[in-house]
Amino acid sequence: MKAEAYTIFIVEDDPWYGEILEYHLSLNPDHKVARFTTGQECLDNLGVRPDLFVLDFSLPDTTGDKLFGKIRNLMPGIPVIVISSQEDISVAINLLKMGVTDYLVKDDNTKDLLWNSIIRIRENQSLKKEVEHLREELGQKFSFSKTLIGQHESLKKVFALMEKAIKVKINVSITGETGTGKEVVAKAIHYNSDRKKKNFVAVNMAAVPRELVESELFGHEKGAFTGALVRKIGKFEEANGGTIFLDEIAEMDLNIQSKLLRVLQEREVVRVGGQEKVKLDIRLIVATHKNLAQEVKKGLFREDLYFRIMGLPIHLPPLRERGNDVLILAKHFIDGFTRENHLEPIQLTKEAKEKLLRYPFPGNVRELKAVVDLAAVMCENNEIKENDIIFSELREEELFTGEHKTLRQYTCDIIKYYLRKNNDDVLATARQLDIGKSTIYKMIQSGEIT
Known part of the structure; x- marks a missing residue:
């Protein structure tokens, strides 16, 4: 069921009969009913994007079949119910062949028949949406x-x-x-x-x-x-x-x-x-x-x-604790990016892979995808090099430069980065990096971290 109001347009030139239909349909709190007396007035308000139309067959400026044709061209698939005082079965058959959802003859039972018809239409719309939703979701194969x-x-x-x-x-x-x-x-x-x-x-x-x-x-x-x-x-x-x-x-x-x-x-x-x-x-x-x-x-x-x-x-473990999964995911995202954009296959150089493996990815898988998508755009000759890998936040912090460093030096840089991020809270940094707080204190005391 839609969370917002279900908008119904009634086109009826008889004010008394139109008011009856409007009042009856408005008894459902989900319905938002708008009433018009001419076909043109209805067409002028299609920007509202109604969910359903109720049309009188005989209008002062047009007929129900002509108005339906215009509505179908502008809003294909929208349900339309035609109400007519004509009991000629050929008129009903012709309208239903054109694609009108339902045809009702004006009599004492019309308002109740209309109510039931709208219920059926809404149920069918809901089922169609659910099927489309399920097909879309299941199509992604959630294995x-x-x-x-x-x-x-x-x-x-x-x-x-x-x-x-x-x-x-x-x-x-x-x-x-x-x-x-x-x-x-x-x-x-x-x-x-x-x-x-x-x-x-x-x-x-x-x-x-x-x-x-x-x-x-x-x-x-x-x-x-x-x-x-x-x-x-x-x-x-x-x-x-x-x-x-x-x-x-x-x-x-x-x-x-x-x-x-x-x-x-x-x-x-x-x-x-x-x-x-x-x-x-x-x-x-x-x-x-x-x-x-x-x-x-x-x-x-x-x-x-x-x-x-x-x-x-x-x-769910953070990406920095999943070792070589960083490269498996990077390849998965790059392959997906090239397919979506109809590009030739793109490869990662050895240096680019090493750069990805060194980075702690505070934004985890989501950040990795953003990084490799950008790298796929920036690279030349279908090859992602080290300089194509850009970590925007850490680049500003100058955590990693292009120069060669030892593992100990990189460890110091990472700890310093997270200390700054955590306002020099050693305990919070130790928990975030899953290391002992004494390790950080010793590096501070030795002057490795200042």
């Missing part, structure tokens, strides 16, 4: 080996956990740094599970304004608050029968956390400003780059919700 590229042992452990996740209904919590592919993993689990024919609905909690979170997740009724002009279906209802993926869940404030806990416990949702309880059958997958256990200790995340959503934990 694990194609969603997460690499051969490192840490990745094999992720695959094993994903295999377990698709066989059961347990909640899944995915952790990992930004850019490691948390949503990719969530989609792979959904599209390999028995819920794959239902919706996968993703919500980035960090991107939703705080005052709109409750409405976004749980929906609202018309008039629930200022600006709530129509009923809105929330993301949980949209995901019913399928999977809802809450990314950056640590950004959710405590008030919404308590409401989310109730929804998960009761397996039902009540729209804001409403009373109706909507039963839910959903698979919950959450993700965060933060340590939720630490957030609980800080009082920023509810402990009861933490245990409710934790389920099966899957941790």
Whole structure:
């Protein structure tokens, strides 16, 4: 179902009859009805992009078949219902052959027949959209080996956990740094599970304004608050029968956390400003780059919700810990880039590969793709050289220069970079680089790091 209003154009020259139809269709809070008395007036307002037309066959400036022809040329595929006082079956047959969705004869039952016809049309539209969505998603073939590229042992452990996740209904919590592919993993689990024919609905909690979170997740009724002009279906209802993926869940404030806990416990949702309880059958997958256990200790995340959503934990390793996967991924992205842009195959030189392997990739897989895409554009003679590999942030910091350095010198440069980034917080830097804090203190004391 569409979150926004379903716009219906009524073209009827009889004001009394037009008002009846407009009032009747407006009883559905999802409907936004606009009424016109001439065909030209209707055509002049097509910029609104209505979802459905209801046309009177006899209009002062045209006929229903002529108006339908113009609408079909301008908005192919849009559903059109024609209402006519003519009971001539040949007129109905001709209009239906032209592609009119439905033909209704004006009588005492017309408004009810029209209501039922629109329900059927909307159901068919919804099914078509769902099929198109599924074909698009499934067409990407969410096999694990194609969603997460690499051969490192840490990745094999992720695959094993994903295999377990698709066989059961347990909640899944995915952790990992930004850019490691948390949503990719969530989609792979959904599209390999028995819920794959239902919706996968993703919500980035960090991107939703705080005052709109409750409405976004749980929906609202018309008039629930200022600006709530129509009923809105929330993301949980949209995901019913399928999977809802809450990314950056640590950004959710405590008030919404308590409401989310109730929804998960009761397996039902009540729209804001409403009373109706909507039963839910959903698979919950959450993700965060933060340590939720630490957030609980800080009082920023509810402990009861933490245990409710934790389920099966899957941790995605940062790219810097995946060794040669950097080169495997780089080749995968370069090959994809050349195919999309109809280019000849591009190779990486030995020096370019070494430069990629030296870099810690704080932006992980997402950053690697951006780097090699740019390199593919900058390179000459279908060969990416060392100078084609550009790390914009670290280039400004002059972390790596073209000169030869020892491993110890590169280690010092990396530690200095992250110390600056963390405002000289040794503990935070040690955790981020997964090294002992004493190592950093000794390098500072020896003068290697200043």
